Every structure is written in structure tokens, then in C-alpha cells.
Amino acid sequence: NRSSGRMGYALARAAHRRGADVTLVTGPVSLAPPRGCRMVRVETAAEMNEVMRAHAVASDLVIMVAAVADYRAYEAVDSKIKKDKAGLELRLERTEDILTGLSRARGKRVLVGFAAETNDLINNAIAKLHAKGLDLIVANDVTEEGSGFDTETNSAVLIDRDGGRETTGLLPKTELAERILTRSLELVSAAGLVAERA
Numbered sequence: 001n002r003s004s005g006r007m008g009y010a011l012a013r014a015a016h017r018r019g020a021d022v023t024l025v026t027g028p029v030s031l032a033p034p035r036g037c038r039m040v041r042v043e044t045a046a047e048m049n050e051v052m053r054a055h056a057v058a059s060d061l062v063i064m065v066a067a068v069a070d071y072r073a074y075e076a077v078d079s080k081i082k083k084d085k086a087g088l089e090l091r092l093e094r095t096e097d098i099l100t101g102l103s104r105a106r107g108k109r110v111l112v113g114f115a116a117e118t119n120d121l122i123n124n125a126i127a128k129l130h131a132k133g134l135d136l137i138v139a140n141d142v143t144e145e146g147s148g149f150d151t152e153t154n155s156a157v158l159i160d161r162d163g164g165r166e167t168t169g170l171l172p173k174t175e176l177a178e179r180i181l182t183r184s185l186e187l188v189s190a191a192g193l194v195a196e197r198a
């Protein structure tokens with residue numbers, strides 16, 4: 001997809017400014033690395049899964065913004081695929097769901113996910129919140145003008161496990177990052193992890 005990485009980089013930058021020790025796990029994007037953050041670069045869903053598992057253990061807060069590919073090619077061939085047929089079917093297999101894996105192996109850490117939806121935003125986001133065992137989900141209607149992949153702005157509804165909701169309206173991604181962090185850090189404090197440094 002056309003994910004730019006802006007939302008994730010804005011979150012990393014904002015968390016660093018608030019005094020967090022930040023590890024940014026990033027796919028290939030064309031953005032400048034945020035100052036003061038530990039960067040781990042990955043290219044595939046499998047690599048991201050491995051790195052997230054390794055780094056989540058020592059984290060109080062995990063925010064998964066990445067638009068991870070849901071499927072990968074079932075097999076790779078060494079030789080060229082000749083165009084000797086009129087059509088070609090590719091067999092795909094599911095990639096691992098990183099957040100679900102993290103919530104199964106969860107300690108006390110707070111887990112935040114995003115839900116990119118094109119229809120029935122709230123119901124689909126609530127279903128993801130529970131299916132993935134999250135504390136907070138950022139529901140994002142990617143069909144809305146100025147919202148979603150490859151935009152400077154975003155509009156979201158923050159939904160927590162207890163049914164609390166905050167509708168942000170259309171905001172620059174940097175401002176939405178601040179809102180998400182404020183809400184996430186309240187959950188971190190409530191879980192008795194690190195104290196919030198506003």
C-alpha cells in the first residue's frame with residue numbers, strides 16, 4: 001500500500017520529546033530518522049515480527065502503526081517465470097499477526113494498535129481491539145478525505161477496552177500523535193508501569 005510511515009515517525013518523535021526511551025521498528029520509508037530514537041529497519045512481516053518480539057519484552061508501551069502485509073507469496077522460484085500462459089495465479093499464505101502474538105506473550109505492558117477501515121469503522125475497530133487483545137485502538141477511516149495512508153493529516157476515534165471513546169477530528173499527524181500518546185500514557189500509569197512525564 002501507499003503507507004508513508006509519517007504516523008509512526010510522528011509517534012516516535014513525540015514519545016522521545018516526552019522523555020521515553022524509544023525503539024522505532026520501521027519498514028522502508030523515505031523519511032528522516034527521528035533524533036534520539038533507536039532505529040531497527042526491517043523489510044518483511046516476518047522480520048518485523050521477530051524484531052517486535054525481541055524488543056517488546058523490555059517495553060512498557062508498544063504502539064503498532066505499521067500497515068503490515070497480510071499475505072506473502074507461498075513459494076519463490078529460482079528461475080524466470082515465462083509468459084507462456086494467458087493468465088497466472090499466485091498462491092499466497094497469511095503472514096503472522098504481530099500484535100496478536102505480542103498480546104499472547106504479554107506481561108503488564110500496554111498494547112496499542114491501529115484499525116485502518118473502509119466501512120463500519122467503529123464495529124470493525126472494536127472487533128480488532130478484542131481479537132488482538134489490545135488496551136487501545138486508533139480507528140482510522142481511510143476513505144475519509146485527508147485521512148489514512150500517505151497524507152499529512154489523519155482523523156481517528158481512540159477506543160479503549162472499557163468502551164471509552166475520543167473522536168479527534170481531522171488533525172496533522174504530529175498532533176494526532178500527541179493525543180494518542182497522552183491517552184496511552186494514562187493507560188501506562190493506570191497499569192502501574194512508569195509514571196507519566198507530560
Ligand code: CTP
Binds near residue numbers: 066097098100113114
Ligand atoms: N498488524 C499486525 N500484524 C499484521 C497485520 C496487522 O500486528 N500481520 C497490526 C497493525 O499494525 C495494526 C493492527 O494490527 O495496528 C490492525 O491492522 P489492520 O491492517 O487495520 O487490520 P488487519 O489485522 O490486517 O485486518 P484486516 O486487514 O482484515 O482489516
